[in-house]
Amino acid sequence: MCGIVGYIGSEEAAPILIRGLKKLEYRGYDSAGIAVLGAGGLEVCKSKGALRFLEEKIQSGTGKALTGSAGIGHTRWATHGEPSDINSHPHTDVSGKIAVVHNGIIENHAKLKAWLEAHGVSFRSETDTEVIAHLIDFHFNGDLLQAVLEALKRLEGSYALGIICEEDPERIIAVRRESPLVIGAGKGENLIASDVPALLEHTRDVYYLEDREAAVLYRDHVEFYSEEGEVRRKELSHVEWDAAAAEKGGYAHFMLKEIHDQPKALTDTLRPRLKTDGPPARRSISLEEIGFDGSWAEAGRVVIAACGTAWHAAMIGKYAFEHLTRIPADADIASEYRYRDPIFDRKDIFIIISQSGETADTLAAMRMAKKSGARIIAITNVVGSTLAREADLVMYTWAGPEIAVASTKAFTTQLMCIYLIALQFGLLRGTITEEGLPGYIDALEQLSGQADKLLADKETIQRFAYQQFNKSKVFYMGRLFDYAVSLESALKLKEVSYTHSEAFAAGELKHGPIALVDDSTLVVAICTQSALFEKMDSNIKEVKARGAATAVITYDDVSRFDKTADVVFRIPRTLESLSPILSVIPCQLYAYYIAVQRGLDPDKPRNLAKSVTVE
Ligand code: G6P
Numbered sequence: 001m002c003g004i005v006g007y008i009g010s011e012e013a014a015p016i017l018i019r020g021l022k023k024l025e026y027r028g029y030d031s032a033g034i035a036v037l038g039a040g041g042l043e044v045c046k047s048k049g050a051l052r053f054l055e056e057k058i059q060s061g062t063g064k065a066l067t068g069s070a071g072i073g074h075t076r077w078a079t080h081g082e083p084s085d086i087n088s089h090p091h092t093d094v095s096g097k098i099a100v101v102h103n104g105i106i107e108n109h110a111k112l113k114a115w116l117e118a119h120g121v122s123f124r125s126e127t128d129t130e131v132i133a134h135l136i137d138f139h140f141n142g143d144l145l146q147a148v149l150e151a152l153k154r155l156e157g158s159y160a161l162g163i164i165c166e167e168d169p170e171r172i173i174a175v176r177r178e179s180p181l182v183i184g185a186g187k188g189e190n191l192i193a194s195d196v197p198a199l200l201e202h203t204r205d206v207y208y209l210e211d212r213e214a215a216v217l218y219r220d221h222v223e224f225y226s227e228e229g230e231v232r233r234k235e236l237s238h239v240e241w242d243a244a245a246a247e248k249g250g251y252a253h254f255m256l257k258e259i260h261d262q263p264k265a266l267t268d269t270l271r272p273r274l275k276t277d278g279p280p281a282r283r284s285i286s287l288e289e290i291g292f293d294g295s296w297a298e299a300g301r302v303v304i305a306a307c308g309t310a311w312h313a314a315m316i317g318k319y320a321f322e323h324l325t326r327i328p329a330d331a332d333i334a335s336e337y338r339y340r341d342p343i344f345d346r347k348d349i350f351i352i353i354s355q356s357g358e359t360a361d362t363l364a365a366m367r368m369a370k371k372s373g374a375r376i377i378a379i380t381n382v383v384g385s386t387l388a389r390e391a392d393l394v395m396y397t398w399a400g401p402e403i404a405v406a407s408t409k410a411f412t413t414q415l416m417c418i419y420l421i422a423l424q425f426g427l428l429r430g431t432i433t434e435e436g437l438p439g440y441i442d443a444l445e446q447l448s449g450q451a452d453k454l455l456a457d458k459e460t461i462q463r464f465a466y467q468q469f470n471k472s473k474v475f476y477m478g479r480l481f482d483y484a485v486s487l488e489s490a491l492k493l494k495e496v497s498y499t500h501s502e503a504f505a506a507g508e509l510k511h512g513p514i515a516l517v518d519d520s521t522l523v524v525a526i527c528t529q530s531a532l533f534e535k536m537d538s539n540i541k542e543v544k545a546r547g548a549a550t551a552v553i554t555y556d557d558v559s560r561f562d563k564t565a566d567v568v569f570r571i572p573r574t575l576e577s578l579s580p581i582l583s584v585i586p587c588q589l590y591a592y593y594i595a596v597q598r599g600l601d602p603d604k605p606r607n608l609a610k611s612v613t614v615e
Contacts, residue, residue, distance in 0.1 A: 002089075002103040003027035004181070005198050006072040006162040006172045008217050009189025013037075013071035014058065020191070020198040021051055021075045023403075027103075027194060027611060029604055030083035031076045034058075035090040035099035035164060038068025042099055042166040046088035051075060069219075070172060072162040072192075074101035077609045080109070081126030091130045093137030094121060098144075098165045100136070102129040103194055104158035104179040104613065112154060128157075136163065144168035145216055145225070148175065152214075152227050158360075158613065160209075162192050175214040175227070179613055180358050180385065183207040183215050183222055185236060190217040195382075196239050197401050204239040208384035237384065255404035255496065255595075255602040259588050262409045263452040266581065268398035269413040270444055273420050283438045285424050290377055290393040297428035300347035302329040303374075304418075305337050305365040307612070309407040310353040312488040313379075313414040316580050317351065319481050320418055323577050324432060325425040335361035337368070344372035351377045351421070355402055355410035356611040357385025366391060379417045381410050395421065404603045405610045406495045408588050411488060412451075412581045419444060419578060443575045447582065450572035454585045461586050464567060465593035468549065471522040474499050475513065475548075476587070477506040477539060478526035485526050485580045489587030496595040496602040506532075506539045519547035524587070527554040527561060528571075528579035540564045553583050 003024025007016045017034045032054045033046025043066050047054040058066060074089035081087035090099040106112070109128035112135065117123070121134045132151060139150035144165045158178035174181055174192045184191035184199035184206055192215070193199050199206060209215055212227040224232040251257035275286040302321050304314035314331040321329035332342075334352075338361060350369040354362045357380035366387060370376055378391030381399050388394045397413035423440055426432030432440070468474075474493055476486035486503035493501040504513045506525070517523065523543045527536045541564060544550050552561040556570040571582040595602040 002077050003075040003194045003198070004072065004101040004103050004160060004162050004192065005074075005194075006101075006164075006174060006192035006217065007189065008070040008172050008219055009186065010069055010219065011189070012067060013069050014066045016202075017071050017073035018051070018055060018058075019201060020193055021073050023198040024075050024194055025051055025604065027075060027077065027609060029075060030078050031085070031088035032074060033088040033090055034066070034071055034073040035092070036066045036068040036071035037164050037166055037169050038065070040065065040067075042092070042097060042164065043068070044090055044092060044096075044099060046085055046090070048083050048085050048088060070164060070169065072099060072101045072164055072172065079105055080128040087125045087127050089129060091125060091127060091133045093133045095137070097167055098133055098136050098140065098163065100129060100133045101162045102132060103160045104177070106131060106155055106159065107157035108155070132159075132161065140165070140167070142167065144171065144173055145214070148173050148214065149225070149227060149229050160194060170218060172217040173214060174209065174217065176209045177211050178386070181209045182384070183209060183217065185222060188219055190219070190222050192217065195401075197403070200239070205236050206239055206384075207234045207236060208389075210389070211386075239383075252596070253404065253592070253601070253603050255406055255408065255592050258402055258404055258409045259585070259592065260455055261400065262412050262585065263448040263455070265397070265399040265409045265413050266416055266451060267448045269416045270420070270448075272398070274441060282434065283441050285420055285427075285437070285441070287395070287420065287424050290395050290421070292424055292428075294428060296349070296425060298347060299327060299349045299425070300345055302327050302349050302351060303332060303369070304329065304351040304353065305332040305334045305362065305369070306353035307334050307359050307362050309411050309488060309491060310355060310362070310414060312484055312491070313353050313411055313418060314351070315484040315487065316415055316481060317353075317418040317422070319484065320422045320577055321425070324422045325429055326431050327425065327429070332365070334359070334365035338364040342368070344369065344374060346373045348372075348374040349377065350374050351379060351418070352387060352391060353379045353414050354385075354387050355381045355397075355407055355414070357382045357387035358611050358613050360613050363387060363390070377421065379414055381413070403610075405605055405608050406492055406591070406602065411584065415581050416444070416447075440575065443578055447574065447578065450574060450582055451585060453572055454582060458589050460569065461589040462593045464551070464569075465590050465597060468522050469594060469597050471520065471549065472500060473516065473521045474501040474524065475517070475521060476501070476503045476524045476526065477509060479506050479532045479536065480529050481577065481580050482526035482528055482583065485583050485587070488584055489524065489526070489591070492588055492591035493594065495605050495608060496591050497598055497600060498606070499594060506536055509539055509542065514542060514546065517543050517546040517548050521548040522551065523548045524551045524553065525561075525565065526583050527552055527558070528583055529576055533558070533560060537561065537564055553586055
């Protein structure tokens with residue numbers, strides 16, 4: 001977690017750093033700070049709390065002058081040391097000439113601290129980061145790059161760093177190991193950031209740093225080195241997102257905007273993967289980007305691993321693979337998988353899903369699978385992320401930047417990718433025929449318009465949320481695909497509204513969960529699997545008899561729940577295996593509206609971060 005930025009150019013650095021940090025607040029928001037290099041040397045200002053407290057401090061003059069055209073900044077999600085002014089970054093050496101911002105964890109910081117203290121250094125903060133500033137100072141002899149490279153030799157753990165020094169003032173040093181860092185190449189100015197949205201105001205030309213690489217940013221050029229000091233050449237990448245894609249676009253919150261982005265994101269993710277062959281004209285799927293050929297049909301098993309919302313996409317992937325391809329499929333929580341003793345087979349195919357492409361547990365699971373010799377397909381939203389760079393093959397979700405901590409459009413576009421891969425597998429294995437495929441493609445194409453239709457009626461959910469606002473327990477239940485959507489819906493609600501919400505496989509209700517049901521409970525039953533309607537109907541009656549308020553989410557042509565449930569929400573009819581993309585939308589909206597009614601900020605839930613780059 002944590003977001004870092006840096007700027008060197010001809011403009012005042014402080015406002016640029018603050019605007020960059022605003023784009024990164026989703027990475028952490030318990031404190032923030034900046035350091036600026038100007039004629040008067042190095043000035044630092046930092047503050048506990050949201051970024052606006054730092055801004056107020058700078059404006060009120062409590063922070064110093066902060067003028068100068070080079071600087072670094074940080075927004076924090078605490079790991080070592082509570083959120084406080086002192087523990088906020090940037091951290092400086094004893095003399096205050098070197099400033100460091102850091103995203104990651106220095107695992108051997110206690111040992112380094114003891115060693116530095118034995119050499120007379122006194123520490124001010126409880127952070128792991130402060131050792132870096134002192135270590136660089138220890139090796140500093142007028143050349144900041146050399147001092148940084150020397151210091152890196154002693155660091156264990158993960159880091160993305162931005163470093164400036166008043167005795168070497170014409171450059172910023174940036175390095176990374178297992179934490180993301182992007183370099184923005186502007187005209188007469190260069191920047192660093194943890195993520196692309198923080199750069200877009202200045203440039204769309206970026207360099208992605210690899211692990212154990214350093215960048216040296218001057219005003220007019222950037223140099224790259226290995227951690228051993230060898231010169232590296234790097235290719236510039238052009239980012240297609242525009243700055244507006246990373247803004248709220250008139251919505252009150254990013255979460256609501258991103259829920260509304262889904263129709264377009266679904267189309268953007270699907271369209272580039274469709275083609276028409278002929279004559280006679282026949283629609284098919286093209287997955288050239290992930291190098292699909294006949295050899296894939298020999299896969300013995302598909303394992304899908306991920307965390308959080310992406311794990312729920314993985315569960316739906318398991319059901320989709322079993323249903324569409326008849327290949328054995330498993331869905332695993334990456335943080336469990338990495339510590340198990342899993343059995344690998346070289347014929348396994350691993351699909352690793354991560355919006356950010358930076359989740360530490362997910363990356364660890366991928367690396368284990370890769371070591372075993374299995375083929376790895378990454379599904380991620382972030383071009384150039386660690387997952388994208390280390391996987392064998394990458395399929396991007398073209399959702400655009402997802403800023404709200406609670407994932408919405410990343411989830412539905414992850415599902416779109418999963419369905420495309422499963423259908424292509426099915427075609428290769430003969431479980432889907434050439435004649436049958438266009439029916440699936442049509443259904444996939446309709447999902448965007450159907451999502452639009454659902455969103456046009458969002459006030460129905462808003463009203464319902466208003467009525468149910470006092471419910472202290474909200475349970476979601478469903479079977480098969482609907483169970484996975486229940487898990488995602490319960491997660492959404494607890495993430496943003498702090499309601500006690502859980503998901504149950506409806507068949508498990510009688511094995512325990514029903515003991516929790518009383519008249520303070522709302523039970524939402526997701527019912528899109530027609531073979532199980534009767535069973536779901538009974539489950540709804542069971543919870544209703546115990547006093548629960550009940551809501552059902554089902555298709556617009558199904559009336560059988562009208563008499564059973566208190567309220568029925570309808571989604572457009574689609575193929576039953578594709579229904580999760582639609583049935584999750586009312587649940588996303590419900591979570592959003594409950595959070596807003598409780599006066600909470602759904603974009604920045606307490607204790608959570610968008611990207612969990614530590615274990
Ligand atoms: C965090 C976020 C979740 C997200 C999960 C996995 O917990 O708060 O919204 O689903 O990480 O993130 P990833 O980037 O790997 O999809």
